[in-house]
Amino acid sequence: MTAVNVAHPARPQPPKFWDAVFDAAERQLSACVAGLLAGWSALFAALWFAALLAVAGAITGFLGALIATHDFGQASQGFDIVAALGGMAAGFAVGFTLIFGTSLTEAPLHVLAALIIGAIFACGITWIAVQIEPLSLDLRSYRRPSRRADEKKIVTALSHMAHHLGVTPVPELRIADLPLPGAWTHTRTIVVTKGLVDQLSKEELEAVLAHELHHWHSRDPIGMRFVWACAFPIVLLCNLRAAVAELRPWGPLINVLLWPAPVLMNWLVAPLMVARGRTQEFEADAAVIAAGWGTHLASALNKLKDFEVARTGWEAAVPRTHPPTEFRLEAIEEAAAVAATA
Numbered sequence: 001m002t003a004v005n006v007a008h009p010a011r012p013q014p015p016k017f018w019d020a021v022f023d024a025a026e027r028q029l030s031a032c033v034a035g036l037l038a039g040w041s042a043l044f045a046a047l048w049f050a051a052l053l054a055v056a057g058a059i060t061g062f063l064g065a066l067i068a069t070h071d072f073g074q075a076s077q078g079f080d081i082v083a084a085l086g087g088m089a090a091g092f093a094v095g096f097t098l099i100f101g102t103s104l105t106e107a108p109l110h111v112l113a114a115l116i117i118g119a120i121f122a123c124g125i126t127w128i129a130v131q132i133e134p135l136s137l138d139l140r141s142y143r144r145p146s147r148r149a150d151e152k153k154i155v156t157a158l159s160h161m162a163h164h165l166g167v168t169p170v171p172e173l174r175i176a177d178l179p180l181p182g183a184w185t186h187t188r189t190i191v192v193t194k195g196l197v198d199q200l201s202k203e204e205l206e207a208v209l210a211h212e213l214h215h216w217h218s219r220d221p222i223g224m225r226f227v228w229a230c231a232f233p234i235v236l237l238c239n240l241r242a243a244v245a246e247l248r249p250w251g252p253l254i255n256v257l258l259w260p261a262p263v264l265m266n267w268l269v270a271p272l273m274v275a276r277g278r279t280q281e282f283e284a285d286a287a288v289i290a291a292g293w294g295t296h297l298a299s300a301l302n303k304l305k306d307f308e309v310a311r312t313g314w315e316a317a318v319p320r321t322h323p324p325t326e327f328r329l330e331a332i333e334e335a336a337a338v339a340a341t342a
Contacts, residue, residue, distance in 0.1 A: 017127070017130060017222060019219070020219035020222035020223055021123060021126060021222060021223075021226050023219060023223060024222065024224075024226040024227060025226065027276055028227055028273065028276050030272040031227050031230075031269060031272040031276070032122075032227055032230045033230075034272050035227055035228075035229075035230030035231030035234070036115045036118045036119060036230050036231070037115070037268070038231050038264040038265070038269055039118060039230065039231040039232055039233040039235070040114050040117065040118030040233065041100070041103070041111055041114055041115065042099055042100050042103050042111075043260075043268075044233075044234070044237075044261070044264065045099055046099035047096070047260040047263065048260055049095045049096070049098065050091070050092045050093075050094075050095035050099070051092065051095070051259075051260075052095065053091035053092060053095030054088045054092035054095065055088070055091070056091055057087035057088050057089075057090050057091025057092070058084045058087050059087070060087050060091075061083040061084045061085075061086055061087020061088070061090075062080055062081075062084035062087065064087075065079055065084070066080055119230070121232070122226060122229035122230045123226075123229075125229040125232055126222070126225050126226045126228075126229045129225055129229065130187045130188070130222070130225070133186055133187055133188050133189065134172075134188070134189075137186070137189060137191070140176070141176075141177065142174040142175065142176050143175050143177070144174060144175070145173055145175050146175075150197060151175060151197060153197075153205070154175075154192060154205055154209075157202065157205050157206045157209055158170065158173050158190065158213075160206065161206050161209045161210045161213055161291075162213055164210075164291060165210060165213055165214070165217070165287065165291060167216070167217045171185070171188060171189055171190050171213070171216050173189070173190050173191075173192070174189055174190075174192075175192060175193070175194060175197070176192070176193045176194065177194050178193040178194060178195060179193075179194065179195045180193060180195050181193055181195040181199050181200070181303075181304050182195070183196055183208050183211075184212070185212045185215045185216050185221050187225060190209065190212045190213070192205075192208075192209075196208065196304075199303065199304075200300055200303065200304075201299075203293065203296040203299075204296050204297075205300075206296065207288050207293040207296035207297035207299075208297070208300050210291055210293055211284045211287070211288050211297065214283065214284040214287040214288070215280065215284050218280070218283070220280050220284075227273065231265070231269050234261050234264055234269075235265075237258050237261035238261050238262055238265055240254070240258065241254065241255050241258050277322065278323045281322050281328065282323065282328070282331060285297065285328055285331060285332065289335045289336075294335055294336055295332070297332060298329055298332045298333070301328060301329055301332075
């Protein structure tokens with residue numbers, strides 16, 4: 001096998017960058033539009049104003065019911081609660097309509113222009129993120145693999161699986177010095193943790209790398225990066241909340257002020273990413289199974305449950321788009337049964 005130079009690894013160019021961006025816009029159109037709405041329209045301000053009016057409506061409804069039913073004593077408690085809930089719902093609806101509804105009805109062209117500008121910015125942000133990826137990984141202290149045997153084997157495994165799967169050029173490999181086992185793919189680079197290298201066998205490492213190589217070759221990371229760029233302002237706010245979560249005394253206050261960001265991410269953008277995200281995972285698993293490493297992938301999943309972990313506020317805010325590990329194991333077992341029958 002040809003020796004791999006781990007001292008000066010080549011920096012491969014991302015495969016067909018603009019094709020991948022257009023594929024992402026096509027395959028995840030609803031998630032991209034949701035990201036643009038969340039990040040570039042008035043939704044954030046509308047939620048904040050709606051929440052303020054909801055509180056005012058709840059107080060008004062409760063006090064109004066309390067005054068109207070003061071002669072009924074404790075028998076009126078249910079009515080008071082219902083009135084408070086009704087006031088809350090009415091206040092929220094009025095506040096949201098005043099901000100976002102008005103912008104849609106009175107200035108729809110402005111909203112459309114904001115979304116178009118957001119899409120243009122998303123393309124530029126995606127391109128910049130791809131170009132500065134090596135620098136961003138350096139800032140996170142993701143390093144090249146050591147020449148020592150325990151890490152050199154992962155370089156050899158990556159080269160072997162890329163050749164076996166016909167993936168070229170081979171993406172760069174970096175190590176994150178984290179005890180938690182994990183592996184994930186950027187637009188140019190596959191990153192594995194020290195914990196993954198230490199805990200998996202050679203065959204299991206090859207299966208995990210084959211899974212990540214399929215993601216890279218299918219341009220899934222560029223597609224996800226474009227969705228991320230569409231929602232970029234909300235992504236920044238989610239990352240800020242995660243960064244200051246433990247900071248006292250300002251952390252909790254900032255978390256309260258920025259509460260619409262995770263709401264928009266979790267309830268608007270993320271649900272539209274789930275279907276495509278799960279399809280990508282099953283496709284990558286299927287590629288590993290077809291290559292003959294299905295049992296080794298199942299063994300790795302049994303050990304780790306999942307090896308693609310959240311690392312930023314954006315990823316923590318977005319619910320897991322991976323299918324449950326049990327379903328992935330089911331698919332591997334079914335494929336193995338079909339192969340045995342054949």
